[in-house]
Amino acid sequence: MGGTGSEAALSSAMRTAIGAAEGVRGTTSPNPPVGCVVLDAAGAVAGIGATRPPGGPHAEVVALREAGERARGGTAVVTLEPCSHTGRTPPCTDALLAAGVARVVHAVSDPMPVAAGGADILRAAGVEVHSGLLAEEAESGPLRAWLHFARTGRPHVTWKYAATLDGRSAAADGTSKWISSPEARAEVHELRRRMDAVVAGTGTVLADDPQLTARTPEGGLHEHQPLRVVVGNRPVPAGARVLDDTAETLLLPASDPDTVLAELAGRGAVDVLLEGGPVLAGAFAAAGRIDRVLGYIAPALLGSGRAALGDAGVGSISQAFRLHVEQVTMVGPDVRVSAVPVAQE
Amino acid sequence: MGGTGSEAALSSAMRTAIGAAEGVRGTTSPNPPVGCVVLDAAGAVAGIGATRPPGGPHAEVVALREAGERARGGTAVVTLEPCSHTGRTPPCTDALLAAGVARVVHAVSDPMPVAAGGADILRAAGVEVHSGLLAEEAESGPLRAWLHFARTGRPHVTWKYAATLDGRSAAADGTSKWISSPEARAEVHELRRRMDAVVAGTGTVLADDPQLTARTPEGGLHEHQPLRVVVGNRPVPAGARVLDDTAETLLLPASDPDTVLAELAGRGAVDVLLEGGPVLAGAFAAAGRIDRVLGYIAPALLGSGRAALGDAGVGSISQAFRLHVEQVTMVGPDVRVSAVPVAQE
Structure with a gap:
């Protein structure tokens, strides 16, 4: 030049x-x-x-x-x-x-x-x-x-999960606090503040009662909060933390990924963080609607308990969703893997 | 000096x-x-x-x-x-x-x-x-x-597994060839040739019919072959590849890890590779007899199928086996994580 x-x-x-x-x-x-x-x-x-x-x-x-x-x-x-x-x-x-x-x-x-x-x-x-x-x-x-949104008309979906080396996101008794480290959890709050919407299923809301806000390491709220979206047909109890007044919340009585994404696109959401649980993530994977996988893998073994990903319609190894690793980084004691679908490369 | x-x-x-x-x-x-x-x-x-x-x-x-x-x-x-x-x-x-x-x-x-x-x-x-x-x-x-052997009297056990990001070592129909990449599989052969013994359960032998040998990239046999050890009470069919004449094989009708390790120690084995499957690995984890975890994590999602690790007696998150990551390396497209129990640090 x-x-x-x-x-x-x-x-x-x-x-x-x-x-x-x-x-x-x-x-x-x-x-x-x-x-x-x-x-x-x-x-x-x-x-x-x-x-x-x-x-x-x-x-x-x-x-x-x-x-x-x-x-x-x-x-x-x-x-x-x-x-x-x-x-x-x-x-x-x-x-x-x-x-x-x-x-x-x-x-x-x-x-x-x-x-x-x-x-x-x-x-x-x-x-x-x-x-x-x-x-x-x-x-x-x-x-x-x-x-991605400009090309497809759909919001970009990052599926974020935390699991043990053996792929469990909760122990046999349902306990999951905490699988990942404080460093990894802090990073997820930083991630949320950069997102338009954070999506979780009613199963996760009922099981873990997450607040789904973006907080500073000191516990304060970041200026920008993503839209909290609860997807699914099970009723959310009035006292659920996700319904508090710290940020806007959308209850979507649907579970089909394309229905969810169309609704979010209509609200101007471009960048979406899918935070689970396994059933919802499985539905998004089956629909080909996971554009990036962000896994926080804790160096721990459970041997039983909730799997990170639920049924995604895969019957045989040849049907596995193949990804390409973009980046592997240590976050405190945990291994963070960022991967994108092979077809998208 | x-x-x-x-x-x-x-x-x-x-x-x-x-x-x-x-x-x-x-x-x-x-x-x-x-x-x-x-x-x-x-x-x-x-x-x-x-x-x-x-x-x-x-x-x-x-x-x-x-x-x-x-x-x-x-x-x-x-x-x-x-x-x-x-x-x-x-x-x-x-x-x-x-x-x-x-x-x-x-x-x-x-x-x-x-x-x-x-x-x-x-x-x-x-x-x-x-x-x-x-x-x-x-x-x-x-x-x-x-x-480790000098301090404890027990052979050192490396649990090696290959799994998807969501912790599956086979798809719903039992197929598992191949979860990990050719590069990762070649490395496992290099690993085996440095081992005294390679241990698998009868379940894995019946399901996958592995040969458990150490081969060169060209398919030839390495000069040193580890002792092949099949652990468990289910009968191994006469035609199983693990019983061929490429290396010595020991059938151990036991599944208690300490019984297995005592038998191996008696045969002079110091460095042992535990190659699964999930039931046997769960028993070793439950007994505190995994000294190193070597995971080959393939960037793929299955959502169902065989879990990499079976029941290890862990009921709650507080009982999870916590490890410390020694090293994370890319092996071809896969992520290799080497981790050791926290207590051993």
């Missing part, structure tokens, strides 16, 4: 933009969590922005406002191709042109027909446009769920 | 000695697999040796023979304190003194009362003796099983 700034400086700016986007995950749906860094004509960082909640400005506008006159002749580094359509806010292409930006570098091209064309509009106006910088990092990072 | 050779050179020699010991694991029991490097007076490697099969020379003698006259005034770097007793072979201390070695550096002190005192005898004869160099690596590596 020519112009101001080396490839390394642009990559550094894109990493900053990806980080900014990651920071607003869970607060932007149905809009994508985007990050933007504006470099001035000399290549110095003049503004950093991330998508504000729906109705608020997009990442480019936030970054351009911070940059002010320094944007003129500079470069906008964005995780997603700037939008060219008027939604609740004016097109970002207008804002970039008005600011006099000379170059736009984005990671991922916009797959949504209604918004595509941003790059073309910018080019037609004389702006230099490059796409693809750190595209994989943006796609597998903050944009993963939104891109 | 004074004398010839820097600390780094001694560490390097000890690593070579540990590697040499690792190479003879499975062929030395009931003697320990030991490695020895002899450095000449200038600090150059003059000889490398590892324990020969029972009745053959110990590691020190092998290395001293290679070093010849160059051993005089030199250093013997050994993974285990040299023995001072006459068994089937003369004491290694005699050989070291006869060779005129000026210094002995060993990793681990000998815990066996009958053989202890090697360091004292050497010191009394004017040899400089240091212990503890890379002791942890030797203890957790080639000497692990033998040290």
